[in-house]
Amino acid sequence: MKKINAPLEHLSIIAHLLRWTLIALPVALCTGSVVAVFLLLLDQVTAWRYAQPWLLYLLPLTGVLIVLLYRYAGKNTEAGNNLILEEIHEPGGGVPLRMAPLVLFTTLLTHLTGGSAGREGTAVQIGGSMAGWLARKLRLPRQDVRIILLTGIAAGFGAVFGTPLAGTLFALEVVYVGRLNYKALLPCLIAALLADVVCRAWGVHHTVYTLADHAALIDSGSFLHFNMLLLGKVIIAGTCFGLVSRFFSEAVHLVKDYSLRWIKAPLLIPVSGGLLVIGLSLLPGGASYLGLGVYNPDPAAVTLVSAFRPGGAAMFSWLWKIVFTAITLGTGFKGGEVTPLFFVGATLGYSLGVVLGVPVDLMAALGFVAVFAGAANTPVACVLMGAELFGSAGILYFGVACFTAYYFSGNTGIYTAQRLSRDKTGSAGYPGGRSLKDLRKERLDALRKWIKGATPDQD
Incomplete structure (x- = not known):
């Protein structure tokens, strides 16, 4: 040696x-x-x-x-x-x-x-x-x-x-x-x-998100050093965050796929997407889901920041943001998916906080990072982001939410060129090294084959 x-x-x-x-x-x-x-x-x-x-x-x-x-x-x-x-x-x-x-x-x-x-x-x-x-x-x-x-x-x-x-x-x-x-x-x-x-x-100032002091809720005060009831609710929320992150990814991909399939003239694809966004924005509250969504001069609008306070979001704000973003990005406009994912996660967290009886700002912070963790398949980065943006007091709950969302998002993601080293559950014999794009194509082909086999032939 x-x-x-x-x-x-x-x-x-x-x-x-x-x-x-x-x-x-x-x-x-x-x-x-x-x-x-x-x-x-x-x-x-x-x-x-x-x-x-x-x-x-x-x-x-x-x-x-x-x-x-x-x-x-x-x-x-x-x-x-x-x-x-x-x-x-x-x-x-x-x-x-x-x-x-x-x-x-x-x-x-x-x-x-x-x-x-x-x-x-x-x-x-x-x-x-x-x-x-x-x-x-x-x-x-x-x-x-x-x-x-x-x-x-x-x-x-x-x-x-x-x-x-x-x-x-x-x-x-x-x-x-x-x-x-x-x-x-x-x-x-x-x-x-x-x-x-x-x-x-250069003088750039990033958005500051402030959470109330939830020390009494986060810490059980016993040898466990965490709140078992809150942890259980976070696991439930993390499951929802993962499923919604998968829905977000698939929505963007499907809009792009069907736009290319149904609209033969390439220039009409962004025209159709733009007209759809304009039409949806005319619905009551629809203007809240235009643009970046971090802030809005209209105090009644739903924004990323407003999701951290009581009454700051509607129950299905997260779904509307997915619709607007999927149409925008799926029809050829440029930008990114992450800030919309923050919006989706924070407003979904707000809704779950109302349902589960957890302070909405705490649940919005968890959703903020966890939905992104599931959609981008970057759970560790998102736990650190939670600590950097919201403080480290609740880092255990950020970890549970992000890791749970990561698993429940499945083998999908917003970046189709990502490669899977192995199945997320570590299944033996799973073919690693495949791109998410290839895996998605295989799933869609299998689904079409199943639908074709389940549909009786028409005479």
Whole structure:
């Protein structure tokens, strides 16, 4: 057996960290700065839309413009986050730099005209494109391309939400369901932390969510150090969060699939989606589900922030947000899924809090992170996000909610390029390494075959 030289081993570790700090630094600086500009512009276009409600009626035209931009300038960047994940799995074509300005501009257009979308997808694509460009300039070897792309994801996510720890774990978890690449741990942490610092230095202020002091409810005061009744309710809620996260993912995918199948003219797909969103917004309370949904000048509107106070949401606000978001993203508009997932989770948590007799702000916080955990298959990142956004006092309940939601979301997710290392239950012999896209296709093919077999032939 070869003897390990401890001093040389530690020198190697130091050299590795210094090298990746130098590589991650420009990724973080560029990503943090561009994300900051994006967030500042996003606040501005959102304010314009509220000041000029007629902009909503330009949504179909905006969709056409987005499709044309990606057709003639975007090329393979249409795949968005999935392109970055595919490049990490099999480095080859690279992540083009044009992805960053394209997704930034088209996301702003979507929000300016009222599309229900998020911002995480834009930030991650900005980070991925910056990292991909730097990888080409440095001529990094194949294995290092994977790591630098992960630092781009971590930087984008950490900067856009102000959660560097969650950004670090998100980058590590999102590639493979059930497997972490610890080799990229410190490079991702460095990138996420620096990008967050840079973003804040530009004057960006993230939304602050304040919970009441639930110490008496969270802690049983006995040797158990947790409340058994509350824990049971959180498990029930976590199951609901997981099922709804699966419903969200499938809704977005199905709208996209059936739009392509039923509407043969590509430009009519965003037109149809835009008209549907406009029509739904005219229903009582429908305007609450347009745009990002974090805040609204109308005090009666349902928002992500209002879900944390009594009377701040309706019982089915979460369902309406899924409908608006599935139509927006499924018909070609740009943005991200994560902030809508936060909205869905918080308003679903509000409803469950009312039903289960748990303070609505506490349950909204659990839903906020748990629905995202199930839809993105990133439970550890979401537990850390819960601690970073809401404090660590209830971290046990964040963990139970996120882990339960992760399991009950099944082998599905919003990122179809994710690969499954193994079945979530660890079933022996389960074919690992398959993408969620392939698994979904197999499920749909099996369902169609079953329906065809169950339907009697017509004479």
